[in-house]
Ligand SMILES: [Ca+2]
């Protein structure tokens with residue numbers, strides 16, 4: 448490993464010998480009298496270039512398995528290495544795959560070699576610095592629909608969405624409503640600084656702090672999990688006060704760190720730092736070319752409208768996306784009475800040059816559609832979703848497959864072999880369990896009950912122990928249960944109280960725990 452770093456150091460500094468002298472960070476004063484904070488914080492996340500000096504000087508080993516996420520690897524592949532060449536190729540991207548302990552070791556080395564009190568931030572210091580003294584969700588404001596964030600941070604956005612689609616053929620369920628020009632982590636300092644002059648506090652890589660969130664149970668002087676603050680390129684923007692934690696040895700490529708100087712004494716800029724800043728500016732200019740390229744992704748198509756005509760012909764129309772050489776891909780979720788189709792959104796057409804498309808459905812079926820715009824750079828985010836056709840009307844004493852819903856919210860189709868089922872999970876932002884907000888998820892089914900009275904509700908279900916499942920007919924609660932929870936599908940029966948009439952059946956997740964529903968039935972008693 449050392450060899451690779453040495454080579455990089457040569458590229459980065461034009462020095463023939465492995466450079467072992469530390470680069471002191473560009474510092475910004477952070478002062479809050481109320482909390483007795485009087486420190487200076489690194490303007491940027493610690494880069495590969497800075498960390499390389501530490502590796503050269505100490506023979507620090509970067510050889511562990513890393514949750515590596517880039518164009519070639521997904522963390523789930525389990526093949527990522529901390530010393531992957533891609534992570535080290537650009538000296539001015541943040542260093543990743545070092546974990547909290549690697550970050551702490553770096554700060555200790557920096558302090559020792561410079562004789563100055565460098566360390567990782569404490570949580571209250573980081574929180575104050577990232578909010579820039581403001582009480583809004585983000586230092587620049589509330590940004591309730593996540594459309595302003597891309598000027599300020601590299602987060603999960605349209606560029607990330609298009610890149611993951613291209614490299615790994617998948618999309619996350621959410622992304623910010625803007626384009627920040629970066630798919631994975633990028634060169635530090637590419638976006639607007641916050642009010643204190645700090646860059647990338649809420650994006651690019653998440654940042655390890657020295658604060659301990661969970662102490663070792665047997666030895667409370669040891670830290671089990673360190674605080675991990677901010678958001679990163681892989682995550683939706685998170686308000687400044689939302690944080691995660693990670694074990695000391697955790698290595699991931701979405702996590703990095705920055706340092707602070709535990710002193711208010713003004714520092715003179717060293718020659719090393721001066722050179723670093725000059726080279727960083729060049730690296731930013733280079734990176735901007737790629738950012739600008741990604742920013743020319745086509746805009747998301749809007750105003751999608753579907754009309755069902757004679758012989759089940761569906762006419763789709765939408766507002767064209769601006770830009771040159773834009774074509775469109777049509778995705779469809781299909782509910783066919785033969786039950787051989789999947790309700791997953793599948794691509795049915797691509798390369799459509801006009802903002803119009805005609806589809807044909809089988810009799811007695813229903814479909815929903817979304818349109819994406821494509822150009823040479825990649826694919827936009829999805830348009831609004833529209834539905835047409837006939838959804839089945841279910842009765843008492845009939846088995847109802849979960850995927851036969853007519854409306855949904857925050858659920859996801861899971862299709863494996865012949866079985867289709869539906870995941871109820873409001874955690875579309877993939878938040879860690881600790882700070883997951885409760886977001887309702889539900890499905891509705893067309894339903895008609897001739898009689899009111901007692902019934903037995905049976906469902907084939909799996910999921911988390913204690914997941915709360917509710918069945919409603921309009922505003923009437925039919926049944927409610929907390930499931931025992933299991934990895935495998937199991938039948939679960941509870942008494943139910945039916946109302947007569949044609950109010951749809953709605954199934955709701957009533958707490959944060961997830962469940963997956965295969966089918967259900969309401970048997971009259
Ligand atoms: Ca991004």
Ligand SMILES: [Ca+2]
Nearest residue numbers: 647648650652
């Ligand atoms: Ca960051």
